[in-house]
Amino acid sequence: MENIDPSLVDWSRAQFALTAIYHWLFVPLTLGLGIIVSVMETFYYKTGNPEWKRITQFWMKLFGINFAIGVATGIILEFEFGTNWSNYSWFVGDIFGAPLAIEGIMAFFMESTFIAVMFFGWNKVSKGFHLASTWLTVFGATISALWILVANAWMQFPDGMHFNPETVRNEMVDFWAVLFSPVAMNKFSHTVTSSWVLGSAFVIGVSAWFMLKKREQSLSTKSIRIAAVFGLTGALLAAITGDGSARQVALHQPMKLAVMEGLYKGSNPAGLVLIGFLNPEKGTYDDDTNPFLFKLQIPGLLSLMANRELHSFVPGITDLINGGFPVEDTNGIMIQALSAEEKMKRGKIAVQSLASFRTAHETGSDSLAAIHRARLEANYGQFGYGFIKDKKELIPNVPITFYTFHLMVLLGLFFILFFAISGILIHKDLFHKWKGMLWLSVLSVPLAYLCSECGWIVAEVGRQPWVIQDIMPACAAVSAVSTGSVQTTFFLFAILFTVLLVAELSILFRQISKGPDPEH
Amino acid sequence: MDYTFYQQYWWFIVSLLGAILVALLFVQGGQTLLYSIGKNELERTMIINTLGRKWEFTFTTLVTFGGALFASFPLFYSTSFGGAYWLWMLILFCFILQAVSYEFRTKSRNILGQRTYEIFLMINGFGGTFLLGVAVATFFTGGNFIVNKSNLTNPLMPVISTWTNPLHGLEALLNIQNLLLGVCLLFLSRTLALLYFIRTINQEKIIQRSRKQLLYNTLIFLVFFLLFAGITLFGKGYAVQPVSLEIYIEQSKYFDNLLKMPIVLLLLLTGVILLLYSIIRTLTKDSYLKGFWIAGIGTVATVLCLLLLIGWNNTACYPSTTDLQSSLTIGNSSSSLFTLRVMTVVSLLIPFVLWYIFKAWKAVSNKPIDAKEMQEKGHQY
Numbered sequence: 003m004e005n006i007d008p009s010l011v012d013w014s015r016a017q018f019a020l021t022a023i024y025h026w027l028f029v030p031l032t033l034g035l036g037i038i039v040s041v042m043e044t045f046y047y048k049t050g051n052p053e054w055k056r057i058t059q060f061w062m063k064l065f066g067i068n069f070a071i072g073v074a075t076g077i078i079l080e081f082e083f084g085t086n087w088s089n090y091s092w093f094v095g096d097i098f099g100a101p102l103a104i105e106g107i108m109a110f111f112m113e114s115t116f117i118a119v120m121f122f123g124w125n126k127v128s129k130g131f132h133l134a135s136t137w138l139t140v141f142g143a144t145i146s147a148l149w150i151l152v153a154n155a156w157m158q159f160p161d162g163m164h165f166n167p168e169t170v171r172n173e174m175v176d177f178w179a180v181l182f183s184p185v186a187m188n189k190f191s192h193t194v195t196s197s198w199v200l201g202s203a204f205v206i207g208v209s210a211w212f213m214l215k216k217r218e219q220s221l222s223t224k225s226i227r228i229a230a231v232f233g234l235t236g237a238l239l240a241a242i243t244g245d246g247s248a249r250q251v252a253l254h255q256p257m258k259l260a261v262m263e264g265l266y267k268g269s270n271p272a273g274l275v276l277i278g279f280l281n282p283e284k285g286t287y288d289d290d291t292n293p294f295l296f297k298l299q300i301p302g303l304l305s306l307m308a309n310r311e312l313h314s315f316v317p318g319i320t321d322l323i324n325g326g327f328p329v330e331d332t333n334g335i336m337i338q339a340l341s342a343e344e345k346m347k348r349g350k351i352a353v354q355s356l357a358s359f360r361t362a363h364e365t366g367s368d369s370l371a372a373i374h375r376a377r378l379e380a381n382y383g384q385f386g387y388g389f390i391k392d393k394k395e396l397i398p399n400v401p402i403t404f405y406t407f408h409l410m411v412l413l414g415l416f417f418i419l420f421f422a423i424s425g426i427l428i429h430k431d432l433f434h435k436w437k438g439m440l441w442l443s444v445l446s447v448p449l450a451y452l453c454s455e456c457g458w459i460v461a462e463v464g465r466q467p468w469v470i471q472d473i474m475p476a477c478a479a480v481s482a483v484s485t486g487s488v489q490t491t492f493f494l495f496a497i498l499f500t501v502l503l504v505a506e507l508s509i510l511f512r513q514i515s516k517g518p519d520p521e522h
Numbered sequence: 523m524d525y526t527f528y529q530q531y532w533w534f535i536v537s538l539l540g541a542i543l544v545a546l547l548f549v550q551g552g553q554t555l556l557y558s559i560g561k562n563e564l565e566r567t568m569i570i571n572t573l574g575r576k577w578e579f580t581f582t583t584l585v586t587f588g589g590a591l592f593a594s595f596p597l598f599y600s601t602s603f604g605g606a607y608w609l610w611m612l613i614l615f616c617f618i619l620q621a622v623s624y625e626f627r628t629k630s631r632n633i634l635g636q637r638t639y640e641i642f643l644m645i646n647g648f649g650g651t652f653l654l655g656v657a658v659a660t661f662f663t664g665g666n667f668i669v670n671k672s673n674l675t676n677p678l679m680p681v682i683s684t685w686t687n688p689l690h691g692l693e694a695l696l697n698i699q700n701l702l703l704g705v706c707l708l709f710l711s712r713t714l715a716l717l718y719f720i721r722t723i724n725q726e727k728i729i730q731r732s733r734k735q736l737l738y739n740t741l742i743f744l745v746f747f748l749l750f751a752g753i754t755l756f757g758k759g760y761a762v763q764p765v766s767l768e769i770y771i772e773q774s775k776y777f778d779n780l781l782k783m784p785i786v787l788l789l790l791l792t793g794v795i796l797l798l799y800s801i802i803r804t805l806t807k808d809s810y811l812k813g814f815w816i817a818g819i820g821t822v823a824t825v826l827c828l829l830l831l832i833g834w835n836n837t838a839c840y841p842s843t844t845d846l847q848s849s850l851t852i853g854n855s856s857s858s859l860f861t862l863r864v865m866t867v868v869s870l871l872i873p874f875v876l877w878y879i880f881k882a883w884k885a886v887s888n889k890p891i892d893a894k895e896m897q898e899k900g901h902q903y
Contacts (some may be wrong), residue, residue, distance in 0.1 A: 005678045067625060073581060074621030080588055081603060081614055088604020089681050093674070095596025096857045103593035104868050106586030111875050114578035115882045122575055125898075127885045135882070166858070170671040170682070171596075173858040357675035389677050478674070481604035482681040483690055491611050498615070502622055505633040512631040 011477045013488040014086040019462070020492065021078045023455060024499045028072030030454050033147060033194055034201015034236070035065050036140035040133075041228055047133045057221050059124075060518035061205065062136075064510060066121060071506045075499060086488065090469055090479035097163050097174040098153050101181075105149035112142030147197075148190050155186035157470050158461070159254045165382050167359045167375055172473070185250045189461075192243035195236045196454060199417050202233025203443075203450035206424055208514055210443030213434040218517055226428045234421035241414060245307060251464075252308035255471060257322050258464035261398045262407040263304060265318040266293050268327065272316035273299035274307065275408065280401055287319045287397055319400075323393055340384075342393035349387030352378055386468060389478045398466040406456040406463070413453035420446055528862035529852045530834060532594035535869055537829035538822075539587040540658070544707065545821040546580040547654070548718050548814075549573050551711030553620075553647030556640060559719060559731050564893055566640075567628075567902070572722045572891050573715075574624040574903040579879070581621065593865055597669070597855035598840050601683040602660070605667045606691030609657055616650035619643075624903045648708065655707030657691075659700035661832050662754055662776070664841035666693065669848040686844045699757075702750040709743035714821065717804060717814040724890035733805065740801050755780070760838035762851050769838050769849040779835045786827050786834070793823030 039061045046054035080102060083091050091099075119127060119135035127135070156162075162179030163172045174180060206229045209222035251259045260266075263275055266287060278297035285291065305314045317339070321327050325341030340348075359374035390396060424443070427433040434440070467475040552573045560566035592599040603610050619642035626632045627639040666687035674680045687693045694700045716732040716739060723729065759775020762768070772778070780787045797820030800813035833839040838849035856862065896902065 006681070067629070070622050070625035073578070074618045077581065077585055077617055077621070078614055080585055080592075081610060084588075084592065084599050084603025085607050085610055086604070088600035088683055089674070091592065091600035091604070092597050092682050095592055095600065096861050099589070099593030099596055099599070099857065100861055100865055102589040103586070103865060106582070106589040107868055107871055107875060110582040110585055111879060114582040115879050117578065118575050118886050119882050122886050126888065131885065169858075170674050174861045174864070177860075177864045353675050353677065357672065360672050360675070389680065391677075478677070478680045480681070481600075481607070482679070482684045483604070483607045484688075487607055487690060494615065498618060501634070502618075505626055506622070508631045508633050509626060509629040512629070516630075 006477060006480060006482070007485050008477070010483070010485045010488060011480050013485055013492060014480050015476060017086060017488055017492045017495065018079075018082055020495055020499070021075060021082060022458065022462070024503070025072065025075040025079055026455060026458050027451065027503070028068050028075065029143075029147070030197035030200040031068045031204060032065070032072055032143050033140070033197035034199070034232075035061060035068070035204060036143055036201070037198065038201055038205055038225075038228055038232060039065055040137045040140050041232070042225075043133050043136050047129055053220065053224075056518050057224060060221065061225070062120065063513055064208075067506060067510050067513065069117065071502055074502065078495070084481075086481050086483075087469065087479050088481040090474065092171055093474055093479070094157075094160075094163075094172050094470060096171055097156060097160075097180060100174065100177075101149040101153040101156075105146050109142045109146035109149060113139055113146060114142075116142065144194060147194055151190045151193055152181055152183075152186045154461075155183055155189045156180055157468075158189075158465055159183055159185040159250070160470050160473055165378075165385070167356055167378055168363065170356070170360075172470075184246075185254060188243055188246040188250050192240055192247050193457075195239040195243060196414075196457060198236025199233055199240055199414075199421075200450040200454050202229040202236060202421065203417065203446045205229035206233065206421075206443045207445075207447035210433075210440040211514070212517070214437070214440045214444070219434065221518060223428060223431075223433070226424060226433060230421050230425035230428055233417065234425060237414065237417045237421055241418065244411075244414065248307045249310070252316070255465060256317055257319065257396065258398065258403070259308060260317065260319045260322060261400050261403045261464055262460060264293050264297075264400060264404045265304070265316065266320050268315055268317040268321040270305070270315040271302035271313050272304040272308070273301045274303035275299045277412075278404070278408065280404060284400075286394065287323060293400075319397055323396065342387075342390075342396055345384045345387040346390050346393065348381040348384040349390065351388075352381035352385040353388035355381065383472060386470070386473045386475050386478070389475050390467070395467050395475075398464050403460055403464045406459040410453050410456035410460060413449055413456070417446070417450070417453070525859045525862075526853070528859060528866060529856045531866060532590075532856065532862055533833040533839070533852045534830065535872075536587065536590050536594060537826050537833070539583060539590055540829050541822045541825035543580065543583040543587050544710070544825045545714065545818045546576070546583055547651050547707065547711040548714035548818075549577045549580045550620075550647040550651045550715075551708070551713070552715035552718060553643040554651075554708070554712055555715055555719075555735065556643065556647075558735065559716075559728055561727070561731075564896060565725065565728055567896050568723050568725060568728065568891050568893070569719065570624065570627065570643075570903045571896065572719065575886055576883075577620065577624055581617065584617065594857055594862060595839075595850075595852065595855045596857060597683070598850050601667055601669060601850060601855075602657075602665065602840060604681075604683060605685030606657070606660065606665055606694065607685075608689065609653065609660075609691030609694055613650060613653045613657060616646045616653065620646035620650070627903060647711075651708045651711045652704040655704035656694050656700045658707075658829075659697070659703035659750075660694050661829075661840055662703075662759075663694075663697055663699050664760070664843040664849070665691075666844045667842050667848060668845045669842070669850070699750065699753055702746050702753070706743060706746035706750050709739050709746065710821065712739045713743050713801065714814065714817055717800065717817050720804060721811050721814040722887060722890050724892040729811075733808075736801065737805060760841035760846075760849055762836040762838055762853075764836050767851075767853070769841070769846050769851075771846070775837065776831045779831045779837060782835050783830070786830050789823050790827035793820045793825075793827060796820030797824060 042058040116135040116138040120139050123132050161183050162176035163174050166173050205225050209225045212218040212222045276298045279295040281295050283291050284293045302312045304316050306312050308316045323342045325339045327339050328336050329339040331337050355374045355378035359371050362371035469476050469479045560569045623639040623642040667685050669683050671682050673682050716736045719732045720729050755777040756774050758771050761772040761775050797817050800816035803810050804813035833852045838851050840850040842848040
């Protein structure tokens with residue numbers, strides 16, 4: 003292979019997206035439902051009421067079906083960093099690999115050890131040991147999410163590292179900066195709390211279905227009571243942490259923010275689009291076509307979200323490509339933003355300096371190596387731009403990012419209302435009487451999945467073309483395998499995961515329709 | 523403690539994880555015995571249930587092994603996984619099939635039917651174990667790759683590690699030494715599974731059949747193990763000149779490593795003796811049911827030593843058969859000193875992790891499975 007085929011990059015992306023999307027169908031239910039089950043078992047432990055045990059075991063059964071397929075899809079993701087993104091694995095493995103290894107040692111073993119006690123230990127261990135095992139399983143799953151999200155956040159905001167031209171890789175210099183980066187903390191809390199929303203919606207939806215069928219009234223009422231409180235807490239926290247995430251995106255990935263909002267031309271103040279329809283006629287970022295057919299926006303809100311100031315400038319796609327607007331540098335000094343062309347120029351200088359450094363280093367010319375190293379370091383912030391051939395590559399897919407972002411936000415608002423109303427209705431013993439609410443609850447389950455997947459699509463499509471923001475684009479990260487090989491494995495995964503998903507749903511629906519074990 | 527110490531330490535940790543993984547492959551080995559040991563539905567249910575309570579340990583260890591390899595030796599990870607693409611992908615497919623099969627097998631409306639999930643378990647058992655053996659053998663025999671870090675400065679082809687064989691890993695199946703280890707691992711996993719059945723299933727016929735099968739599986743395992751060990755220890759090995767870091771081929775390199783590392787030699791012999799002792803005692807004494815634990819410890823010790831032979835004592839841990847000087851060593855493929863130090867702190871948790879695994883394992887498996895338990899209510903596979 004003499005050149006990287008662009009279609010190889012696309013197929014490798016597609017394969018990773020496919021596995022991530024499938025994996026993310028199962029993880030949030032594990033995180034959300036896991037806590038609800040643990041709370042239910044805690045009630046059983048405290049009251050000794052066998053009905054709580056029956057309720058716990060019913061939801062635990064559904065948890066188990068979902069968990070197995072989550073494990074199956076998860077293993078692929080870790081290894082795909084090596085199989086499909088091998089260049090990436092070396093370039094940043096020094097930083098990125100550590101959270102994955104720590105995840106394995108700290109979280110996976112906890113999960114896999116205590117889940118066995120959770121499922122098979124009912125008659126083998128004490129009630130306290132069993133309860134502790136259930137909580138530890140969920141705790142392990144949540145810790146696992148922490149580490150993988152720390153790793154993901156680092157790709158969106160690479161911090162705590164420096165580039166070593168001798169080893170041609172980025173090396174970690176500050177572990178705490180990687181772990182506690184504001185992007186990581188926001189991403190973790192937003193992802194986990196949004197998973198609570200999904201878990202709660204699932205419990206309310208299934209319980210509402212029982213109510214529609216006039217079955218399991220007591221189980222359903224008790225379950226909805228817990229899920230409504232937990233879901234509302236999750237939805238409110240997800241809104242707060244979502245705002246925090248948006249602020250981080252504005253700081254570190256301004257292009258992603260512009261694309262999320264379909265903002266081509268920046269303004270002061272900038273409004274947040276509440277509802278909008280993009281104009282399909284819009285061709286390139288710099289044509290004169292209006293990007294929207296229709297939009298309803300809240301004035302100044304985007305400025306407030308992005309900069310915490312109502313009257314502040316938020317750059318659009320065109321501004322980010324052309325540069326020239328005032329921006330704060332890392333030392334807090336106002337400078338003029340660089341244009342994409344300038345960044346690409348500097349990126350090429352950085353790449354060339356690395357080549358020259360290596361030549362000088364190998365030939366023992368230390369003084370020359372020092373000059374090239376200094377030039378590389380001065381331009382390293384734009385290293386990834388050295389691989390960009392056309393500045394249009396720097397713009398992520400606008401329609402996908404825009405629509406998924408707005409759908410996520412609208413659904414997030416819907417869920418705040420939904421859980422609040424659910425809580426009130428169940429408190430007043432009216433939930434089961436409102437048929438419309440029961441059907442809405444059932445419908446809320448797929449909506450929660452849609453919301454959750456949209457969040458990830460925004461995060462990942464919105465950061466293209468970067469695998470590591472500004473440092474490495476996807477085209478420089480890929481493994482040198484044939485496109486045909488990746489196409490083949492893509493379709494094999496697609497078929498296998500789809501078959502397993504259908505089987506999982508069929509089993510899940512059957513278990514729900516069977517309901518919990520009969521009362522004694 | 524210097525950089526070399528941390529590199530050696532992390533090779534030890536990765537080797538230990540690999541060794542534990544091999545011991546835990548008894549789950550896969552047990553799956554391959556589903557029909558030969560379980561002659562009716564109840565017996566097969568007992569086998570599935572005793573294995574099903576442990577399958578996640580194997581899975582988790584595989585993932586952690588991959589994660590630790592990625593974090594501590596990223597160039598090894600990226601070169602092997604990105605290059606031997608098809609070999610690793612086939613292994614992954616085998617493991618995807620396993621993950622759902624226990625949970626879905628007997629559930630009503632599982633679409634594919636119980637037999638299909640049992641076939642999935644068979645594929646995972648035979649294919650996953652054999653292919654893992656082949657993949658690990660390539661750490662001794664090498665792969666067709668070239669590493670050139672300066673490639674990153676070529677925007678058209680910036681890939682550092684490139685595989686020169688278009689089969690992308692499938693060529694490993696054409697190497698006799700790799701195949702020997704693949705078969706050896708398969709029969710070792712079956713041997714361990716039989717000892718596990720004897721320990722954890724309270725059913726006379728299953729125990730009888732397991733004892734009978736134990737003899738055949740052990741013999742096949744031993745033949746392949748001795749052949750692999752003989753070829754590997756006394757065949758060509760890949761050595762590193764400690765000052766110039768030049769890689770060169772040395773006859774009997776791995777045997778030489780054993781002689782130069784007497785503790786490893788001692789541990790290897792202890793491991794082999796423990797493994798054989800547990801098997802012979804199980805075969806000769808009907809009341810002896812605890813062979814699994816001793817065999818497990820023996821397996822961990824033996825495999826740990828074999829993996830240490832690849833990385834320690836100036837040895838190339840992933841030789842390149844295309845360009846000898848591209849071969850990877852624990853020195854040129856490891857993470858930075860800072861990262862290894864950070865992870866070393868985290869690795870101090872490992873004894874605690876092993877402790878709670880032991881406690882939980884004991885709590886769930888303190889009593890062997892019997893027919894009565896399979897007919898009781900509760901979570902069952």
